[in-house]
Amino acid sequence: MPRRPIGCASWWSTSVGERPSRPTSILVVSNHGAIVGGGELSLLDLLRGLDRDRWAPVLVVPEDGEVGARARDLDLPVHVIPLPSLRRLGPGSFRSVKALTRLARATDAGAIHANGSRAMAYAGVAGRLAARPVLWHVRIADRDRLMDRALCAIATVVIATSRAVARRFAWAPAKIRLVPNGIDLAQFAPRPPSAAFRAKLGVPPSAPVAVSIGRHVPEKGYRHLIAAAALIERAKPGLHWVLVGNGELRSELEAQTRRLGLGSRVHFTGWRDDVADVLALADVFVLPSEREGFGRVLVEAMSMSRAVVATAVGGVPDIVLAGETGVLVAPADPAALAEAVHALLDDPARTALLGVAGRARAEATFSLGAHVDAVERVYDEMLGRVAPEARR
Known part of the structure; x- marks a missing residue:
């Protein structure tokens, strides 16, 4: 069957509509090892909800902490790779890019999913070196103009969690996919107070x-x-x-x-x-x-x-x-x-x-199921398994 390139010129996907014979590895890079807010909770919910028959997520955290511990509870492989501050680039930064590139190849990652800006800076360069498409998951509406343009340029696609976040990238609408967060509705079902x-x-x-x-x-x-x-x-x-x-x-x-x-x-x-x-x-x-x-x-x-x-x-x-x-x-x-x-x-x-x-x-x-389905569709789009979503 014909095959076509998606995202990076040397990375090839299965044909559109073709179900993979084994789960596709996704290298997920978290900005934080600790849970500092809803972004980490939403990432963990996504990892819990992904269809394991189709996706094999591998998590990278910059330091051990609650995010890695909860991911291990989900039976996910967790790797610790430091992500030094972008304001203090040095030999450690290059070692981290090299480690991420090596891990993307070792896990045969179909794509890299960066949760946050610092994660995207490292994942984006590693994605270029390993010839993998990179998804930048953006949850903050505050602009960082030069950094936004640089990171968006090396991202294959950008998920924005709200219209306010999407407006941060008004100059790059073709790359933006609006995917609101979702929660476990059963966990937050109405109940009487104790x-x-x-x-x-x-x-x-x-x-x-x-x-x-x-x-x-x-x-x-x-x-x-x-x-x-x-x-x-x-x-x-x-x-x-x-x-x-x-x-x-x-x-x-x-x-x-x-x-x-x-x-x-x-x-x-x-x-x-x-x-x-x-x-x-x-x-x-x-x-x-x-x-x-x-x-x-x-x-x-x-x-x-x-x-x-x-x-x-x-x-x-x-x-x-x-x-x-x-x-x-x-x-x-x-x-x-x-x-x-x-x-x-x-x-x-x-x-x-x-x-x-x-x-x-x-x-x-805002169900978790709808959120997971939308993210999985973006994965499929990056890998050429479905046609791109209409621009929103």
Whole structure:
């Protein structure tokens, strides 16, 4: 049967429509060895969901950590190859490119999948040297103009997780494939809250609860959330806030809550693995981000039938339909955030309807199965097994 080149001139695929006789190896390169946010969780979900009859993923992490440990739990081969900072290129950088090139050949990788910009810089060069097509998976909407153009030039295709991320590459539409993240809808199925869990967190039995999940870093906007919490406390005392996450600003945020007299109302839990149980406690879910490429936690909350209040930034409007599945407000505006949360707490019927609509949207648009199918189609496209998607 005829064969044709895809991506790189010396790499050849099976014919379009032909199912491989054995799983095709995909070399997946992660930006991080630790789980620093939703990007790593989404990558692990993808690795778990890939059809093992068709794909044999091999994971590369820059250092051992939770990402590699969870991948090993999935019975995936994991290799540790350092990815030195692109600001400090040196002999170690060239050794890493050489190691990735050698691994791509040793695993007979059909393609390389880079999760993040630093991963793409190394994977892109290794892909050229090993003559393999390279997929750049982009989850952040913030532009890095010179780096974006350089990495996009050596990528065979770019996955953008939202329209906001895709706009980062407005000058290269032919390479962009819009593939939103997906979650395990069964894991985040609606459930009644646990009274014992509520007590464990220190939340009174009848108190209303707002939940937020995210890194405690400037762009996540938590200082505005705490300012909004103070406004709500003055207008309608008694709302408890459960904040799941951690980061460089945690001590500063804790000091802010004490300064505003909210020490007993705001509960900092750190990172937790039982996020679904936390979401089950929520009367409303709040995302106060100033920048957001996608917003995986929004999908998780909607899947749990929780009404959402979020800032209209980045990829958030791709997820939350204003007035239908949640409420969108301007970023860095504590008064608007407080007003939206207060309004939902005062209208349980509307809150319930938003939650039901959110679950329906999660099922229709953000399932893990749909996400995996879309990524697998991009793999097939790179390998010449299906025709390219229409440009979006």
